Amino acid sequence: MTTRWLTPEEQRAWRAYIGAAHLVEDALDRQLQQEAGMPHMYYSILSTLSEADERRLRMTDLAERLKITRSRLTYAVSRLEKDGLVGRETCRWDKRGSIAALTDEGMAVLESAAPGHVETVREVLFDRLSPAQVEQLEEIFSTVTEGFQGEEAHGTGDDVPWRRRSSKPCSSAAVPTDIPGESG
Amino acid sequence: MTTRWLTPEEQRAWRAYIGAAHLVEDALDRQLQQEAGMPHMYYSILSTLSEADERRLRMTDLAERLKITRSRLTYAVSRLEKDGLVGRETCRWDKRGSIAALTDEGMAVLESAAPGHVETVREVLFDRLSPAQVEQLEEIFSTVTEGFQGEEAHGTGDDVPWRRRSSKPCSSAAVPTDIPGESG
DNA sequence: TAGGTTTGTTTCAAACTTGAACCAAGCCCC
DNA sequence: GGGGCTTGGTTCAAGTTTGAAACAAACCTA
Structure with a gap:
């Protein structure tokens, strides 16, 4: 099959997107690194x-x-754990499972960092967009995300084995009142 | 000033954007890593x-x-240089300057990787968007990029000293016929 | 219920990114 | 024409990301 190159419009859109x-x-990483000592992720x-649920x-x-x-x-969680912002617990109903839990300290750090972060997000993005554009943004990228969800099922022969879909809840809040196991 | 949190619409847009x-x-990196042995950047x-000009x-x-x-x-250039895809030259009119030049081998690798790359870009993005959305995408992210250009001039007191704007051309094509210096 | 597969997570080495520090070469200006 | 500032690039250590391999628990299934 001969390559379907990008049209000039697509090229412009692609470059604008990648650059921005x-x-x-970078802006988000820098701001958060400065004010909260951690990258955006x-x-x-x-x-x-x-x-x-239950944090x-x-x-x-x-x-x-x-x-x-x-x-x-x-x-990432290991680092956050070292900093005391997150704790690790093992899942009682699936001993393979490991659960990340936000600590009070983690919550505090988050809350103190949030205003600055939101401000940056506004500065670089939302303050420059019209409400219509905000809607377009969501629509466009929701569509993109959806595209990936179908992909794994069939795809172009290409599997993405390392990006799985969710597992069972396993937080105590999602557990029936009568807990199985944990007998003694 | 009290924080202007994101509206629900903005939240949705933000999450859709970040996730996508x-x-x-990842998709681009994976594809290029497989087929060309290098990440997207x-x-x-x-x-x-x-x-x-002059590559x-x-x-x-x-x-x-x-x-x-x-x-x-x-x-990155050091790595590409090691692979023989890019060469480094010094700039004759500004001895501080260093120039990256695409080698023939680099061009060949690029050409052989391009079709697969474009195909992926289509798969994950453009094939899922309407022409109107492509236009919106460009408009939105051009606006975002522009926002950054103004920022450095005044900004919110925050400077970005390490992200400068272009220097003089310095490629031989941009040079007048009568070359200064280089007297011999 | 033993053996084989799948699933949840971590580990490890190699590659990449970051930001600060550094080094030179230009530039200014007295 | 010798400081002092700016600019173009690199270097370095510390941190992060990647993908493959390792592990262990859970889930078949004969």
Whole structure:
């Protein structure tokens, strides 16, 4: 099959996107590194945990939500754990499982970093976009994300074995009142 | 000042964007790593050079176009140089300057990798977007990029000293017929 | 229920990125 | 024309990411 090159419009869009994405990422990383001593991804981990049930999530779930590899997450959580912002627990119903839990200190750090972070996100992005554009942004990237979800099922013969879909909940909140096992 | 948190619409847009951006980046990196043995950024370096006058560019210019730090570029070019895909030359009119030049081998590698790369870009992005959305994408991220250009001039008191704007051309094509210096 | 596969996670080495520090070469200006 | 500032690039150590390999627990299934 002969290559379908990008049209001039697509080229422009692609370059604008790639360039801006770098700028945005860098700005976020720099701001958070300065004010919270961690890169953006680490902040996202804390943030995601803070919204989860009981402020804890299985590693695989967390990786799935953040769209990162499990290996990357392991490293990041280890660092956050060393800093006392996250704790690791083992899952009682699936002993393979490991659960990341936001500590009070982690919550505090998150809360103190949040305003500065949001301010940066506004500065670099939302303050420059019209409401219509915000909607377009969501629409465009939701579509892109959806594209990836189908891919794994069939795909172009290409599998993505390392990016799995969620596992069972396993947080105590998601557990029935009568807990199995844990007998004695 | 009290924090202007993100509205629900903005939140959704932000999350969609961040998540999709990770997926896209990973997909591109993976594809290029497989088929060309280099991450996306390195491909972009080759690609940018290939379009430049004489297929060569000063380091600072290259960094500016790619929106990356000079330090990151130095490392990347060193690797590409080791692979024989790029050569380094010194600038005759500014002896501080260093010029990265795409070699024939680099051009060949680029050309052989291009179809697969474009195909991936289509798969993950453009094949899922309407022409209107492509336009919106460009508009949105051009705006974002512009935002950064103003920033350095005044900004919120925050300087970005390491991300400079272009230097003088310095490629032989940009040189007047009568070359100064180089007296012999 | 032993053996084989799958799933959840970590580990490891190699590659990459970051930011600060450094070195030269240009530039200014008295 | 000798300081002092700026600019172009590199270097270095510390931190992060990657992908493959290792492990262990869970899940078949004969």
